[in-house]
Each structure stands twice: as structure tokens, then as C-alpha cells.
Amino acid sequence: MSELTDVGGENDARPRSSSSRRLTVDSIETYYGDSHVLFDVSLSVGDGEIVALVGRNGAGKTTTLRSIMGLTPAKSGRIEKDGESIHGLDPHQVRKRGISWIPEERRVFGGLTVDENLRLAAHTADTDQRERIEEVYDRFSRLDERRTQKAGTMSGGEQQMLAIARALLGPETDLLLLDEPSEGLAPQIVKDVESIIRELNEEGVTVLLVEQNAEMALGLADRAYVLETGEIVHESSADELLADRSAMEQYLGVQ
Template sequence: MLAVEGLHAHYGRAHILHGVSLAVGAGEVVCLLGRNGAGKSTTMKAIMGLVPPSAGTVRLEGRDLAGQPPHAIARAGLGYVPEERRVFADLTVLENLEVGRRPPRPGLRPWTPQRLFALFPSLETLRHRPGGRMSGGEQQMLTIARTLMGNPRLLLLDEPSEGLAPVVVERMAEAIGTLKAEGLSILLSEQNLAFASAVGDRACILETGTPRHTMPMAELMRDAALRARYLSV
């Protein structure tokens, strides 16, 4: 579904990503892991075109998207949920969802507000509430729901559990499990290893913008030494 090869990216003269390569299969959840500053969010932004890659390829179903503007990448089928959430504070839940609406894609069951309310039941009771008057967890659910209204083929989730209460993190894991069961491919960056291990099929570990290991999540969870080397604080 998604194949990233030899991705490099810079912020000005600072070389941030050093040849990042990863792949996400159909219906698979792959977790980008690493300490703060490892390059997880930059990898997401480079895939989405928000940080223009200086080298490398980003292929979605065989089509190279590297170097294209973010709106073209979104139209191709990548949905991006930023770490900052960025809901429209003055728009209601329903209005936020309408902003994200895009035409259905061939072969995909289209997302509707009703279908999203089944995924995130708390949003239905808040449908007329402005985004700025919602909790952090509710805003995270809304941001994911708004992105799904674009009917993406693959979802990029940047730190979806950050700053959320444990009960909301649990609901988020259940929602990701539902999306995976429906065949949606997901690449997520995550600092919370317990959350990542609950939802991920494979892990890609980054260190200072360099890929170090890619492995099944179960294998990572059996390797305490590897976790201590790359993920412990």
C-alpha cells in the first residue's frame, strides 16, 4: 500500500531524516517508534509533503508522491492526522466533518457522519458543540473522524495518544482496531509503547532520523535489550 525508500529531509541546513525506508501493507498498522527527536513527526510530514523531501520516494499503491504538494497527496489517498489536532474551534462537530468531506473512492465504503458516530459514539452527543469547547480526547476523535471523511486509502496518525487520559487512550486503541479490521492501512508515530504494542502489527524504530530496526511488534516486545537501547528514557 505504502512504500517509502531512502527518504531524506532537512529543516534549513539541518539534516533531519537520513534514508528512512518503511512499508505498510493493506490492512496493516505500522508504528514509528523512537525517543523524542528521533524524527517520527518529520517522517510523517515528509510523507505528506509538509516537509519537502530532499531525496527518496514515497509510493502509494505504486504511484510516487514525493515532491508533490500536500493537497495533491491528500487527493491521492493519504489522510494525515497531525499531532496538534487543529480542529476548527468555531465550527461544530458536524461542520468540522463537512470540511473534511471528499467524494467516495472506488472500492472503498464511504465514510459518513453516521458511520463515524458508530466509531466514536461520544461525538454523536456533541454533534452541535463547537470544536473549541471540547476536551483534548474529544478533539482527537474529531480530528481522526474529519480525516476519515476524506475517504483515505491510508491513514497517517501522529502521536494519537499524546496527552490523553487512560480511558480515552483505550477507546482510541479500540477505534484503531476497528479501522484495521475494516481493511484500512495505518502508519502511526507513537511515544507510548504500551499503546503501540496494543494496536501495531510491525514496528519501525528511528534514532536521530535514521532507521535502526523494522520487526514484528511481538518480536520487539520480547526483546527487552532492544527496547532499552532505543526506546527507554
């Protein structure tokens, strides 16, 4: 796209199933009880992309991820992974299809050690899984240093690294859903998390990134969608959105 596109206008194009699309979300409607939260939401994530879903607090970003994972199932619409429907599947079935979700606030098991958290994510401590855990320690040297430390006593940045590490264990992951990974982190730690996301993507992991820190998300992403009160209102390349200061202020409150 050469410029920002108003969704619903003449240039509106629904995502269609394609072998090059890792994830397709088409016209989903999601409710919390009687409260209508997502309205005709459509987006796609291509194989190998980082796509940012940005918007103000309460826009429905987390609900979109929960709908994909089957935690808050969409009442209508279509959700596909690699061209196959995952709409209506239980979360553990979605996970088995290669999708990992790292929720907001990390949610590590604070009373368990780093190693216990990783072993729990891997479900077993047999030789094969132990090898994978050791590979995680090779990637995250800070976690290696804290194997026996209780996760709840670590810094927010270290807990975020642990949350990402856990997501890489268990069934093979080729699509990572990240919800506010920079929340509450010091600027230098945010840069560390950015580097981890970029490295995983370079290794073949596709990423759908929900992030309140729009400039951080757009700096990482290939493309971006803006969600406002449950509706997609703009989509563009991430660079185009980042350069459009009027749109950044209008939709995201960024001066």
C-alpha cells in the same frame, strides 16, 4: 523476521515497489533549511497492516510523516503509494490518493461546532456527504451527542475522536497516518482510541502509527521500526520488539 534486525547489516533489505505494499519509503533524505533531519530512511507498510514508527522525542518521526504528505518534501529518495510515486506532490494531491494525516495535537477548529468541523472536512453538505457524516456519527456516538458543541470546549479524547472522524471524510481513505494519537489522554480514553484504530484497520484501512507511548503502539501494530536521530536502527515484528526489553530500554527508554 524472527528477530530484531540491525539496519545496515547483512540482513538489510530495501523496500521495493510491490502491489502488496500500500506505502513504500525508500532512502529519503529530508532537511529543515540547512538542518539534515532524516538520513536514508526506508520503510514499508503492507496493505492492511498497522505499522508503528517509534523512537524518542526528536528522532524524526513527525518529519517522516510530513515527508510522506509532502509538507516537508524529501530532497532525495523515493515515496510510493500503491506502486505509484507521490514524491514531489503537493499535500492536497497526496490526500486525493487516499492518504489522510492526523497531526499531533489534533488541530481541530476550536471555534466551530463538531458538525461544522465535519462539514468542513467533507467540503459540502449535499446529500451524499451528509450521509457520510451521519455514518461518522453512528461510529462515534460521543460526537453525535456533541454535534452543536464548540470543538474547543471538548475533552482531549473527544477532540482526538473528532480529528479521526474528519480524516475519514473527503476523499476515500485507505492509508491513515497517525501522529501521537494518545498524547495527553487519560488511560481509559487511550483504550477507546486504540479500539477505534483497530476497528478501522479491520475495515480495511492501513495505518502508519507514530507514537511516543511505545507499548500502546506495539500492542496495536503488526510490525515496527525504531527511528533514532533521523535513522532507522531496528525493524522487527511488533511482538518481537515488545518482548525485547533490552532493545526497548536502549532505544525507547522503557524499563
